[in-house]
Amino acid sequence: MSFNFKLFWNNLSKAEREAFSKSAGLSEQYIAVHLRYARKGQRLPTIMKLHKACNKFGEKVTFEQVANYFVK
Numbered sequence: 001m002s003f004n005f006k007l008f009w010n011n012l013s014k015a016e017r018e019a020f021s022k023s024a025g026l027s028e029q030y031i032a033v034h035l036r037y038a039r040k041g042q043r044l045p046t047i048m049k050l051h052k053a054c055n056k057f058g059e060k061v062t063f064e065q066v067a068n069y070f071v072k
Contacts, residue, residue: 003069005069006037
């Protein structure tokens with residue numbers, strides 16, 4: 001099963017996005033611009049933070065699924 005971070009992010013409310021961003025240690029703007037569309041490759045620490053935050057927010061995904069979203 002593949003993971004689509006864009007769909008996950010878009011389905012979060014404004015308050016959930018703020019909490020997710022804080023949990024991941026990234027700004028909402030950075031996530032919306034660079035991560036939502038996977039426009040640029042991400043470093044391992046960033047992917048690890050996103051994986052941890054996704055699971056914290058109820059999206060049960062593996063590290064590989066999150067990493068694969070950013071590797072095209």
